[in-house]
Amino acid sequence: VLMSYEDEVFNFVATDGFRLVEKKKIINKDDIKNIDDFKQILIPAKILNDLLKVVYPNMSVSIFLEKGLFCIKTSESLLCVRTVSGLYPNYKAIIPNKFVTEVEMNTEDITAALKASNIFSDDFNYVKVDINDTDIDFYSKNSKIGESFSKKEVMKKGESLTQNYNHKYLSDFLNKVKTEKITIEISGKTTPTIMKPKGDNSYVYMVMPMNK
Numbered sequence: 001v002l003m004s005y006e007d008e009v010f011n012f013v014a015t016d017g018f019r020l021v022e023k024k025k026i027i028n029k030d031d032i033k034n035i036d037d038f039k040q041i042l043i044p045a046k047i048l049n050d051l052l053k054v055v056y057p058n059m060s061v062s063i064f065l066e067k068g069l070f071c072i073k074t075s076e077s078l079l080c081v082r083t084v085s086g087l088y089p090n091y092k093a094i095i096p097n098k099f100v101t102e103v104e105m106n107t108e109d110i111t112a113a114l115k116a117s118n119i120f121s122d123d124f125n126y127v128k129v130d131i132n133d134t135d136i137d138f139y140s141k142n143s144k145i146g147e148s149f150s151k152k153e154v155m156k157k158g159e160s161l162t163q164n165y166n167h168k169y170l171s172d173f174l175n176k177v178k179t180e181k182i183t184i185e186i187s188g189k190t191t192p193t194i195m196k197p198k199g200d201n202s203y204v205y206m207v208m209p210m211n212k
Contacts, residue, residue, distance in 0.1 A: 001045050002088040005038035013091055014045055019169050020091060020192075024202040037065045042084040051081055095206055096187035096194065101131060101158040103184040104198060110182065111174050113138040113150035117167045120148035126210060127167040131186075132160050140167065161189065164210040170195070173205040 002013040005027070012023045029035065055061060055072060062073045071080040117127040117140040130137040136154045141147040163186065174182070179197035186193050195205045 001043050001048050002091075003038070003041040003043070005032065005035060010038075013088070015091065018166070019172075019205065019207040020095070021173075021206070022091070022095075022204045034064075040088060041065065041070055042086065042088060043070055043081060044084065047081050051079055054079065094192070095204070096185075096192055099158065099185040099187050099194075101156065101161055101184075101186040103131060103136065103154050103156050103186075104181055105136065105152060105154040105184070107174065107177050107180060107182050107197075109152040110136075110170070113152055114167050114171050114174070116140075116148040116150050118171070120145055121167055124210070125166045125168045127165055127170070129163045129165060130160075131156060131162070161186065163189070163193065165193075165207065166210060169207045173207070176203070 002011070004011045004013075008026055008029050010025045010027050012025070014021055032038065051072065054077070055074065059074060064071050064073070065083070066080075068083055068085075069080040070083050071078060073079075114127065117138055118125075120142050121127060121140040122142050126140060128137075128139040130139070131154070133156060134153060135151050136156075138150040138152070139148065173195050177197045179200055181198040183196050183198050184193060185196075190209060190211070192206045192208055195207065197203055
């Protein structure tokens with residue numbers, strides 16, 4: 001996980017090679033001492049997740065770096081983990097900014113469609129997504145169980161196209177969304193797809209389509 005501070009924005013970025021997520025949090029520079037320490041912090045995701053298990057939601061904390069350690073200080077404890085040396089890839093260079101298709105749809109609709117796909121998907125968690133002028137179709141098939149088909153209304157700009165995804169990757173994004181609608185931006189047939197909560201540019205989720 002990359003944490004970096006620039007222009008009063010704290011960026012949190014993580015990737016596993018198939019998807020990438022960026023979350024931005026505005027923090028006033030007056031609340032940060034030794035700003036240069038926060039230009040790039042790298043921590044293994046598992047270690048960071050374990051660390052966050054003992055930090056309660058909405059708890060006020062202070063974070064600082066000291067001798068290769070990333071530390072979180074609460075009113076009751078001090079927790080420190082080792083950081084990773086090295087440079088994080090230039091992730092901004094791989095996030096597309098031009099799209100051939102843009103879709104807006106209800107969060108509940110796509111969540112329901114993916115739940116059905118989960119039941120009937122194969123070992124690769126495959127779901128086929130057909131984007132048409134006014135609707136989007138979700139199709140999955142398992143030769144041992146059966147198949148699933150869901151049609152949901154959308155607002156679309158640009159081309160109609162078909163993409164294949166790992167439905168678990170899409171569901172992981174939706175599990176963090178709190179807005180009524182989401183946007184899906186597709187840059188091409190085999191290039192990354194961008195998903196965002198509508199009206200919330202602080203959370204960007206990029207996922208690669210499956211080749212099938």
